[in-house]
Amino acid sequence: MDSNEKLVTAILTQAVTDAKYTGIRKYYLKQKIEAINWIMTNDPKFDYYCKLLNIEPSYIMNKVKKHTDTRITRKQRVILIPIVKALLKSKSYNTPPRPQAKEVLHG
Numbered sequence: 001m002d003s004n005e006k007l008v009t010a011i012l013t014q015a016v017t018d019a020k021y022t023g024i025r026k027y028y029l030k031q032k033i034e035a036i037n038w039i040m041t042n043d044p045k046f047d048y049y050c051k052l053l054n055i056e057p058s059y060i061m062n063k064v065k066k067h068t069d070t071r072i073t074r075k076q077r078v079i080l081i082p083i084v085k086a087l088l089k090s091k092s093y094n095t096p097p098r099p100q101a102k103e104v105l106h107g
Contacts, residue, residue: 008049019070030083
């Protein structure tokens with residue numbers, strides 16, 4: 001596995017880890033919501049990273065659905081309401097264009 005594949009593997013692994021977060025810290029809850037959204041909504045960048053590793057995006061999606069507790073607890077929900085509202089209003093929340101291979105492989 002070359003360094004680019006290791007980087008993409010680390011990105012995908014971190015997204016799954018973030019989606020499983022069970023605590024109540026605002027920063028990590030925001031990461032949880034973004035990771036779940038990124039994995040579950042066919043985000044072009046997620047699909048692209050999966051394809052770089054020859055993984056079907058649906059494989060990771062199904063693993064997360066079946067084997068990961070991504071539920072939002074009551075305590076998390078109270079904290080997340082303003083975070084989600086801010087995310088939905090954010091311009092940066094819109095899906096960016098699909099990256100070119102050079103962007104991922106060469107920065």
